[in-house]
Amino acid sequence: MQLYNTLSAEERAQLIDEAGKQRLTLSFYAYAKIEDPKKFRDDLFIAWNALDALGRIYVANEGINAQMSVPADNFEAFKETLNVYDFMKGIRLNVAVEQDDHSFLKLTIKVRHKIVADGLNDETFDVTNKGIHLRAKEFNQILEDPNTIVVDFRNHYESEVGHFKGAITPDVETFRESLPIINEQLKDFKETKNLVMYCTGGIRCEKASAYYKHQGFKNVFQLEGGIIQYAKQIKEENLESKFIGKNFVFDNRLGERITEDIVSQCHQCGKPCDNHTNCFNDGCHLLFIQCDECQAAMENCCSTECQEITHLPLAEQVKLRSGKQVGNKVFRKGKSEKLKFKHSGELSDTPLGVVSKTKNIRKKITVKKVLVGKAEHYFTKSKIAQFLIENKEISLGDKILISGPTTGEQELIITNLFINGNTSEIAKKGDQITFEVPFRIRLSDKLYKILN
CATH class of the missing domain: 3.30.70.100 (Alpha-Beta Plaits)
Structure with missing residues (x-):
């Protein structure tokens, strides 16, 4: 079977x-x-x-x-x-x-050995002896209590783009790192403070709540259903959001917006931004924050070194990384000395900017374009997009727009073009074209030629 x-x-x-x-x-x-x-x-x-x-x-x-x-x-x-x-x-x-x-x-x-790796080998630790669950309204109320300490049990790249006001945000890459850090930091408050914790969907802070009860903390609470449920409940019950920014999620979206606040910066230029991307270099794949302008200029790469590597023939790229361990996995090690504006650890509650609701509307008005084709395939390893030309012509050097419900609107210039499997400069109606793209395309995407 x-x-x-x-x-x-x-x-x-x-x-x-x-x-x-x-x-x-x-x-x-x-x-x-x-x-x-x-x-x-x-x-x-x-x-x-x-x-x-x-x-x-x-x-x-x-x-x-x-x-x-x-x-x-x-x-x-x-x-x-x-x-x-x-x-x-x-x-x-x-x-x-x-x-x-x-x-x-x-x-x-x-x-797996455990559903949440915690690094613990304590047979007396009962993971089902959890803390008190709080809904959004109760969570907001306890945050107002001066006797409350709130802790974010997510990793640095998650808390950087969004967190609860006043939360302790440990500068860690894994959940297991958080447990001893918070235990040591709060050891003098085991009986006097409300220890309130949260994570994305509740699974990490539920285990943490059981662990801290096991460690002797008396007043242990957690956000029921994590940030995901909190976002739903504040909307349904018309409550104030104590969470600011974006909730990082572990799927292709990489984030859900909770408030219009932007609390992080593009790691390359410092502009207010909270959009994560993965370095386009297959030998890196560093997870970092990159604005649209830097994404275009750096071609989805985290550094000029990675950008130069992506311009090499595929065989040379494979040779360069042969025998080397890729140190920057998709959801790990989101740090690099080359990222000048990366922040983690103690994070500010002051927004650096807000999402522009009119940005896309203005873009649609100012950008004149004509539909030329539709997506047919995406070759993951080579990062090649395949489109069928259904209308007009498209040429080498043309500025194009790839648009779709998940992809959004991505502009780029065609620098190499294969038509029906052969190198060429002009594609006409009925032609099947392929070219490199610095992002994943979907079959729902449309291909436009920008006229101005």
């Missing part, structure tokens, strides 16, 4: 686009005692694969942690697959504020 993916990400994306049906991005977790994680994993794969559910899921003896994309039509059936297990009956599902049909393109379920 099939217990693995048989489609590539590109093939899956094409099927999703062809289906044209809405998908829901969601996450959930549960701490529980699972006797046979491998069988549990296989049973889930069979059930979810049948529903076209995709995502990244970890299971262990201590529970399950899932981030997923589920067809809206199959949502109720998906919930029934959870209700089969007592510890997941009626479980809270954190449905994303912003939806993206391509948030996940594979169903990956892995058995």
Whole structure:
């Protein structure tokens, strides 16, 4: 029986686009005692694969942690697959504020030692003995109490783009680093202060709350459902947002906007910005913040060195990184001496700017363009886009706009062009063209030629 993916990400994306049906991005977790994680994993794969559910899921003896994309039509059936297990009956599902049909393109379920790596080897530590859960209104109220200490249990690249006002934001790359740091920092307040914690969806701070209760802290609280649920509740209940900025998320979107405040800077020029990107150099993939102007100038690269490497022939790039370990994984080590405006650790509560709501409207008015084609394929390893020309002509050196619901609006100049597999300078209606792009394209993207 099939217990693995048989489609590539590109093939899956094409099927999703062809289906044209809405998908829901969601996450959930549960701490529980699972006797046979491998069988549990296989049973889930069979059930979810049948529903076209995709995502990244970890299971262990201590529970399950899932981030997923589920067809809206199959949502109720998906919930029934959870209700089969007592510890997941009626479980809270954190449905994303912003939806993206391509948030996940594979169903990956892995058995791990723990669903949240904590570095602890204490057999007396009971992860189910958790702190008191607080909804958004209660959370806001306890933050007003001068006897409260609030701690962000996310990593530096997450808290940098958005956090709760007055929160302690540890300068860490992993959850396991946070536990001893906060324990030492707050050891004198175990009986006198309210220790209030939060994370993206609740899973990290739930384990942290149990750990600090185990360490002797008396008044331990956590934000129920994390920032994801907080954002929903303040909107539904018309509450003030104590969170400022963007909530970093671990899928292709890389963030959900909670408030219009921008609290971080482009790591290259210092301009107010909170858009994460991955370095285009396959030997780097550093996660960093980059504004539109720097993205165009640096071609999605974190440094001139990486930019120069991306201009080399693919064979030379592979040779350069052969035998070397890629140190900057997508969600790790978001730091580099070359990033002059990177901030982490103690973060300011003062916004550096606000999102311009009229920016895209003005852009549409000022940019004159004509539709010339549609996306057909994206070659992940070579970062090559394939389009079919359906209208007009397009030439080497033309300024183009690639636009789509997930891609947004990306402008670039065609510096190399292959037409029907051969190098050429002009493509006409009916031609299939390919060229390099510094970002992922989707099959829903359209290709425009900019006229001015």
